[in-house]
Structures are given as structure tokens and as C-alpha cells.
Amino acid sequence: MVTIKDVAREAKMSVATVSRVLNGSGPVSExxxxxxxxxAGRMRYVPHSGARSLITSKTQTLGVLLPDLYGEFFSEVIRGMDDTAQRNGFHLLISRAYADRHGIETAIRAMRGRADGVVVMSPDLDAESLLNLPSTIPVVLLCSVSRGNEIDSLTIQNCRGAREMVAHLISVGHRRIAIIKGSPRNYDAAERLRGYRMSLREAGIMLDPLLEREGDFTEAAGYSAVLKLIALKNRPTAIFAANDSMAIGVLSALRESGIAVPEEMAVAGFDDIPLARYMDPPLSSVHVPIWELGARAVDLLLHGITHKNDHPRRRERVSTKLVIRRSTGGVPAERPPPQTLKRKLVSV
Amino acid sequence: MVTIKDVAREAKMSVATVSRVLNGSGPVSExxxxxxxxxAGRMRYVPHSGARSLITSKTQTLGVLLPDLYGEFFSEVIRGMDDTAQRNGFHLLISRAYADRHGIETAIRAMRGRADGVVVMSPDLDAESLLNLPSTIPVVLLCSVSRGNEIDSLTIQNCRGAREMVAHLISVGHRRIAIIKGSPRNYDAAERLRGYRMSLREAGIMLDPLLEREGDFTEAAGYSAVLKLIALKNRPTAIFAANDSMAIGVLSALRESGIAVPEEMAVAGFDDIPLARYMDPPLSSVHVPIWELGARAVDLLLHGITHKNDHPRRRERVSTKLVIRRSTGGVPAERPPPQTLKRKLVSV
DNA sequence: CCCAAATATGTAATCGTTTACATAGAGGGC
DNA sequence: GCCCTCTATGTAAACGATTACATATTTGGG
Structure with missing residues (x-):
């Protein structure tokens, strides 16, 4: 590999001068x-970023710690991060990690000397244990918050989104509205449940524990929860699944049970994943701007980096938007306008 | 930040000894x-990977260059890579890049000193221009091949998969089978087209240029191609879309035109993305093991790294599998068994 | 009891850069 | 002609680790 010394020797100049030329720093004669x-061009010299970052103590790299995410969410959040990182001259070092305290600590330690900051997404962690991360580099928490104000965080407007969706269901006449919850240890799930309850209370509807079913964000969970719900003597007329995957399971179970959606049962989800519009009937959901989630997390992180981690901490949220389709009734048959679907779902 | 020197001073030992303890190299008294x-524990010392990799000239990091991929494909291929990389103690440095020669070169240059090897996925590039990548570090080409034998590559068994799908259509009685192609500059697309033609020829069916429509892997392309196809005086009875996204556009267009699938028109796709089974009717497709694609690409790269890039180059393919669902007829109503759908599509 | 081998530790070079400081020559004002 | 200020360049010290080599101590065989 050709180094800066080789270039210097070949050009009969000192390495300092070569460095100055290559970085445009200091005065050099034309x-x-x-x-x-x-x-340098002739010798195909490429600076060694590792050496450079050792002396400058800037890696121009951001670490990203993710749990085991699937599908659209994963790719879209990374897309948002990468777009923003690249625009600021940063690279992305991605690592999936167990979402427990030890896994995260290990992963963050491994980032030392590799990244200038880390985005940690760990919805399954209770805030407490994240409090004193072993890190002197800036950290942004994605989809979870720390108890104190110690760490920047960015979350989804879960509570408000859920509240609006349930309010919509109420507005089209439902009174018995079931929810399929996510894991209680999951921050997003907990907040969505809170929004559901809040909305019911605001409408003066009694909470019914029988209508709150356990779930874990999988299609299977949605499926089996439905079987329990329709066995109730006093059936709900609407089901709000805490995410779209479970809502898909719900639709599947209802179809098999011969229960018409939305006529006999309204169904709503959360996330508005791309599949949602292609379901039969198209699924009403709470839209989450995933790209923005990634982009803003990186913005937050870059802010921490430029301020050397010595800045007032922020807590931000990305806002959600209600997307009403046929599964909740009250809306004429909507069909997706294909001309505008410009995305390659799988490009290959 | 506490360095190895600080630890040495505090322990009244030399840095050499500290290093030996931390790396388990050389003899040290108990x-x-x-x-x-x-x-070291008390001082919360964490080795600086940058410094370490400078002297050892090993970064324990793999670069990944991807085009602008969406959805499941992106996340699944990265998942496969990360699983394999982590199992071998490597990290992933991910970068999306313009898939042209300049973009790739720049990106690979930026990897110098950051990564021990690079996986380059660039289906849109013609092989020629990839030939002499400016790289001394190992490179693996994903979903494209170089003309010579200069670079390791891993591709999808596109041709065979397409051939089998078309053969299936023929076997259930179709003779007029249309194809919606991908971009001609796309390696996968070209190979799928080749498989389609091969299959028809094998069955003694004349190729009809009118039945080969342009496309670009988007839903919109599938949609508009259908409009042309059904306007033909001699309509096809089956449509093979070169990927699932276009097949979804096809289904959408047929539904609007009141053409029954599969009774009046059979439809098949390629990739078998998760949506496929949820379409109405469920979409027959050629399954591509995306996780495996990522995993094996990394295996190939690691092989090149351990052999210091001085190894016989390989060309490998991941094999595809026919997945017949209702959209091609001839199969009883299949419903997805929800109990086995263990994945969180969007976990949040 | 001596010497070789093994064990434990230290010293210092090295990886490929950046950059503070030093140096040297040129130009200009007085 | 002197001194100061620029400009252009060079020297060498970092950055934080690993490791070849040197050194000192212990062990054990004869």
C-alpha cells in the first residue's frame, strides 16, 4: 500500500507539505x-482513514445499535440515518445487539475508537438500566427514554397516535373496542396502550380488562388474540392492534372465522407499513415516518458530537398521522393509485 | 479517555505487560x-480499536456498498451479513452509493483503513466497468459478475428460477405467456429474461416480441404493462413479472380491469417477498433466500481476507425455489398458517 | 555450582497520519 | 541595511495501541 511517505519521497517533498496539499490546509505554492x-494521483494514493482518525480523534463514523428488526422498518430507519450521515460526511457502523444491558454495554465499548457517537435503539429496555451507559461519546436513544435527562432521545408519538385512532373508532360509533397489546417491557407498546386508555376515558367509556389482550407484535399474536376475543359473550365491535403485523394476524383470523371487516368488526393497526394498503380490506393505521425517525436521530447525534457532548439534552418525538382506510369502515373503497408507487420494494 | 498508558502507570507496570494481559498473549504471572x-476494570479502560487496527492492520470491519434498496430485501441481506460477520468477530460498515463507476470507486477509496474487505452490490452496473476496481483489499460482487475471473462474486440463480416458473406455467396449460422485464442494464433482470426465453424454446413455443414488455421493477411498471397487454388482440393467458413488486402492480391492474386471477389470467412474480402470500390471490413466485445471499457474500469475503486476497476466485450462486400459490391456478386455496409466522414485521 | 532454558517484565520501534514549531528566504517600510 | 512580516517548507512529536528484542530473574539438569 502506498503511504503519504511514498508520495513525499517521490515528489521530493516532506510529508507535511503533502499533507497540507491533500487537506488544503496551510500555505503551499501553486x-x-x-x-x-x-x-499522488499517479501513485493512486489513498489516505488511510484509520491513521487519520487516530491523530485527529475523529472517525467520521456513527455507530448504530439495533435490535432484531425486520422488514421495512429496519431498512427505512437506516435509510434515514445514512442519508443524513452522508450529507454530513459520516459513515454508518451498524450492529445488531441483544437489547439487554450487557449486550448494549459490550457493543458500545466495541465502538470506542471506531465511532464518534452512537444511536441506540432498544425499545425493550426499561429506561432505568440505560441510565448510566459506559460512554463518554454522545449517545442518542431511539424509541426509548432514560429516566433522567442524561441522554438525548427520540421517540414516536405513540400515545397521541393511539389516542387518535381510538377516538376515530369511537367517532364512527364503536363503544366496545379491544386492544391487542405489545410486550409490557416495550416502551412503544406501553405508550400505545396508554393512548388507548386515555381515549376511552375521554369518551367516558369504562375500561374492560377482558378487552385488553396480551401480544408481542407478531402476526401469530394477533391471530390468537382474536380467537379469544370472538369467544367472549360480549364481543367487541372493533379491534385496535398495537402494530400492523398483529393487525394482519387479526384480519387473517377474522377471515377464517367468517367475520366481515369492517361490517361486523372494525380493525386498526399502528405503523402503516407498506403492506397495510394492500390488505383486504386495506388496513387503517397510524402512520409512522420511519425515514424521519432515522434522520432526526442522526441529526441529534451530530449535534451532540459538534458540541462535544456538552450540550443541554433533548427529548424529541416524531409525530404520527392517522391513515383511515376501509378496515375501520366509514370510508369509500380506496384503491392505491399505482402511478405514484414509485418505489422498488425489492429491487434485486 | 483512559489509555493503556494510564492503566500501566496506575498498575506500576509497563504498557507491554498490560497489553499482554489484555490480549492474553505472552507469559504473565498470575x-x-x-x-x-x-x-483496568476499575479505571473502565476500553481499548481504542482505531489505534489497535493501525498497528495490526486489521480493522475487523467489513464494508458493504449497496444501491438504493428498499424493504425486506435490504434488511434481510444485511441481517445475513451481520449474523455471519458477528460470528467471526467482524463489524459492518454500511454505505449506500450511486451504482456507477465513480460512486463505487469513491466509496471503496473511503474504505481504506476502515475495512478489511468490501461487498459491492451493484446490479445495475455492466460487468465491464467493474473489472479493475481500485482496490487491493478483497472485494465480493453481489448480484453481478465481472467479465474475467478477477473478482469473487455471488449471484442469484435467476435464469434457472425463471425457467422453472415459466415451465410451471406451461405445464398447467399456458402457451401465450407474457413477461414484464426489468431494466436491460440490470444483471438479475437480464438473466430472468434469459430463463423465460429458454423455457419457452424448450417447450417449442415461438417467442413473441409483443409479449415482452419493458419494466423497471416498480409496481407502476407492472400496472401499466398490463394495460398494454390486455389491449392486444391476441391476449396472453399468463403474465410473468420479473419481480414481485411489478407482479403486485399487475394484480392491481387486473383487478381494476375486472379480469379474474387465475381463471382468466395467471400471474407469477420473482423474489417471494413477504407480501406475496398476503396478496389476493396469493402470489406464486420464485423464492430467493435473501438472508443466505448476505451470509454467503460475507463468507466469501472472509475467505478472501484470511487468504490475503491471494486465492483462486470463486463464482457462486444461491439457488431459488418455486413457490406456487393461487395466482397461477392449479393449487387449492392456501392460507398462511399463522402459528408459524413468528417474525415481527415491524417491531418498533 | 554453573550454565542453559524458561519465565516475567521492560524498552522502544512501529503503524500512517496531522500539526505545532522551527527555519529559511523574500519582500517591504523605514 | 535592519527588522518585521509573509510565505513556503521541513522536523519531529504526537495519537494509542502491538510486538520484536533486550534484560532480569528463576528454575533445573549435570
Whole structure:
């Protein structure tokens, strides 16, 4: 591999001058500048970023710690991060990790000397244990918050989104509305449940524990929860699944049970994943701007980095939006306008 | 930040000994070992990977260059890579890049000193221009091949998969089978087209240029191609879309045109993305093991790295599998068994 | 009891950069 | 002609680790 020394020798200049030319720092005569450029180009010299970052103590890299995410969510959040990172001259070091305290600590330690900051997404962690991360580099918490104000965080407007969706169900006449919850240890799930309850209370509807079913964000959970719900003597007329995957399971179970959606049972989800519009009937959901989630997390992180982690901590939220389709009734048959679907779902 | 020197000073030992303890290299007395461990732990010392990789010239990091991929494909291929990389103690440095020669070169240059090897996925590039990548570090080409034997590559068994799908259509009685192609500059698309033609020829069916429509892997392309196809005086009875996204567009267009699938028109796709089974009717497709694609690409790269890039180059393919659902007819109503759908599509 | 081998530790070079400081020559004001 | 200020360049010290080599101590065989 050709190093800066080789270039210097070949150009009969000192490494300092070569470095200055390559970084555009310090005064260099136009003549030498041209010479060195020419030599470096001819020798195909490429600076060694590792060496550079050792001396500058800047890696121009952001660490990203993710739990085991699937599908659209994963790719879209990374897309948002990468777009923002690249625009600021940063790279992304991605690592999936167990979402427990030890896994995260290990992963963050491994980032030392590799990244200038880390985005940690760990919805399954209770806030407490994240409090004193073993880190002197900036950290942004994604989809979870720390108890104190110690760490920047970015979350989804879960509570408000859920509240609006349930309010919508109430507005089209439902009174018995079931929810399929996510894991109680999951921050997003907990907040969505809170929004559901809040909305019912606001409408003066009594909470019924029988209508709150356990779930874990999988299609299977949605499926089996439905079987329990329709066995109730006093059936709900609407089901709010805490995410779209479970809602898909719900639709599947209802179809098999011969229960018409939305006529006999309204169904709503959360996330508005791309599949939602293709379901039969198209699924009403709470839209989450995933790209924005990633982009803003990186913005937050970059802010922490430029301020050397010595800045007032922020807590931000990305806002959600209600997307009403046929599964909740009250809306004429909507069909997706294909001309606008410009995305390659799988490009290959 | 506490360095190895700080630890050495605190433990009243030399940095060499500290290093030896931390790396388990060289002989160290049990007593010193314990002491140093204790001190390092107490001081919360974390080795600086940047410095380490400078001297060892190993970054334990793999670069990944991806085009602008969406959805399941992106996340699944990264999942496969990360699983394999982590199992071998490597990290993943991910970068999306323009898939043209310049973009790739720049990106690979930026990897110098950051990664020990690079996986380059660039289906849109013609092989030629990839030939002499400016790289001394190992490179694996994903979903494209170089002309010579210069670079390791891993591709999808596109041709065979397409051939089998078309053969299936023929076997259930179709003779007029249309294809919606991908971009001609796309390697996968070209190979799928080749498989389609091969299959028809094998069955003694004349190729009809009118039945080969342009497409670009988007839903919109599938949609508009259908409009042309059904306007033909001699309509096809089956449509093979070169990927699932276009097949979804096809289904959408047929539904609007009141053409029954599969009775009046059979439809098949390629990739078998998760949506496929949820379509109405469920979409027959050619399954591509995306996780495996990522995993094996990394295996290939690691092989190149351990052999210091001085190894016979390989060309490998991941094999596809026919997945017949209702959209091609000839199969009883299949419903997805929800109990086995264990995945969180969107976990949040 | 001596010497070789094994064990434990230290010293210092090295990886490929950046950059503070030093140096040297040129130009200009007085 | 002197001194100061620029400009252009070079020297060498970092950055934080690993490791070859040197050194000192212990062990054990004869």
C-alpha cells in the first residue's frame, strides 16, 4: 500500500507539505500543489482513514445499535440515518445487539475508537438500566427514554397516535373496542396502550380488562388474540392492534372465522407499513415516518458530537398521522393509485 | 479517555505487560494478571480499536456498498451479513452509493483503513466497468459478475428460477405467456429474461416480441404493462413479472380491469417477498433466500481476507425455489398458517 | 555450582497520519 | 541595511495501541 511517505519521497517533498496539499490546509505554492497532486494521483494514493482518525480523534463514523428488526422498518430507519450521515460526511457502523444491558454495554465499548457517537435503539429496555451507559461519546436513544435527562432521545408519538385512532373508532360509533397489546417491557407498546386508555376515558367509556389482550407484535399474536376475543359473550365491535403485523394476524383470523371487516368488526393497526394498503380490506393505521425517525436521530447525534457532548439534552418525538382506510369502515373503497408507487420494494 | 498508558502507570507496570494481559498473549504471572485486570476494570479502560487496527492492520470491519434498496430485501441481506460477520468477530460498515463507476470507486477509496474487505452490490452496473476496481483489499460482487475471473462474486440463480416458473406455467396449460422485464442494464433482470426465453424454446413455443414488455421493477411498471397487454388482440393467458413488486402492480391492474386471477389470467412474480402470500390471490413466485445471499457474500469475503486476497476466485450462486400459490391456478386455496409466522414485521 | 532454558517484565520501534514549531528566504517600510 | 512580516517548507512529536528484542530473574539438569 502506498503511504503519504511514498508520495513525499517521490515528489521530493516532506510529508507535511503533502499533507497540507491533500487537506488544503496551510500555505503551499501553486507549483508544489500541482506537483504533489500529480504524483499522488499517479501513485493512486489513498489516505488511510484509520491513521487519520487516530491523530485527529475523529472517525467520521456513527455507530448504530439495533435490535432484531425486520422488514421495512429496519431498512427505512437506516435509510434515514445514512442519508443524513452522508450529507454530513459520516459513515454508518451498524450492529445488531441483544437489547439487554450487557449486550448494549459490550457493543458500545466495541465502538470506542471506531465511532464518534452512537444511536441506540432498544425499545425493550426499561429506561432505568440505560441510565448510566459506559460512554463518554454522545449517545442518542431511539424509541426509548432514560429516566433522567442524561441522554438525548427520540421517540414516536405513540400515545397521541393511539389516542387518535381510538377516538376515530369511537367517532364512527364503536363503544366496545379491544386492544391487542405489545410486550409490557416495550416502551412503544406501553405508550400505545396508554393512548388507548386515555381515549376511552375521554369518551367516558369504562375500561374492560377482558378487552385488553396480551401480544408481542407478531402476526401469530394477533391471530390468537382474536380467537379469544370472538369467544367472549360480549364481543367487541372493533379491534385496535398495537402494530400492523398483529393487525394482519387479526384480519387473517377474522377471515377464517367468517367475520366481515369492517361490517361486523372494525380493525386498526399502528405503523402503516407498506403492506397495510394492500390488505383486504386495506388496513387503517397510524402512520409512522420511519425515514424521519432515522434522520432526526442522526441529526441529534451530530449535534451532540459538534458540541462535544456538552450540550443541554433533548427529548424529541416524531409525530404520527392517522391513515383511515376501509378496515375501520366509514370510508369509500380506496384503491392505491399505482402511478405514484414509485418505489422498488425489492429491487434485486 | 483512559489509555493503556494510564492503566500501566496506575498498575506500576509497563504498557507491554498490560497489553499482554489484555490480549492474553505472552507469559504473565498470575499475580500481575489479576492486578492489571483489576486496575483496568476499575479505571473502565476500553481499548481504542482505531489505534489497535493501525498497528495490526486489521480493522475487523467489513464494508458493504449497496444501491438504493428498499424493504425486506435490504434488511434481510444485511441481517445475513451481520449474523455471519458477528460470528467471526467482524463489524459492518454500511454505505449506500450511486451504482456507477465513480460512486463505487469513491466509496471503496473511503474504505481504506476502515475495512478489511468490501461487498459491492451493484446490479445495475455492466460487468465491464467493474473489472479493475481500485482496490487491493478483497472485494465480493453481489448480484453481478465481472467479465474475467478477477473478482469473487455471488449471484442469484435467476435464469434457472425463471425457467422453472415459466415451465410451471406451461405445464398447467399456458402457451401465450407474457413477461414484464426489468431494466436491460440490470444483471438479475437480464438473466430472468434469459430463463423465460429458454423455457419457452424448450417447450417449442415461438417467442413473441409483443409479449415482452419493458419494466423497471416498480409496481407502476407492472400496472401499466398490463394495460398494454390486455389491449392486444391476441391476449396472453399468463403474465410473468420479473419481480414481485411489478407482479403486485399487475394484480392491481387486473383487478381494476375486472379480469379474474387465475381463471382468466395467471400471474407469477420473482423474489417471494413477504407480501406475496398476503396478496389476493396469493402470489406464486420464485423464492430467493435473501438472508443466505448476505451470509454467503460475507463468507466469501472472509475467505478472501484470511487468504490475503491471494486465492483462486470463486463464482457462486444461491439457488431459488418455486413457490406456487393461487395466482397461477392449479393449487387449492392456501392460507398462511399463522402459528408459524413468528417474525415481527415491524417491531418498533 | 554453573550454565542453559524458561519465565516475567521492560524498552522502544512501529503503524500512517496531522500539526505545532522551527527555519529559511523574500519582500517591504523605514 | 535592519527588522518585521509573509510565505513556503521541513522536523519531529504526537495519537494509542502491538510486538520484536533486550534484560532480569528463576528454575533445573549435570
Amino acid at each position: 507549483e508544489t500543489r500541482r506537483l504533489i497532486r500529480e504524483v | 499475580e500481575t494478571r489479576r492486578l492489571i485486570r483489576e486496575v
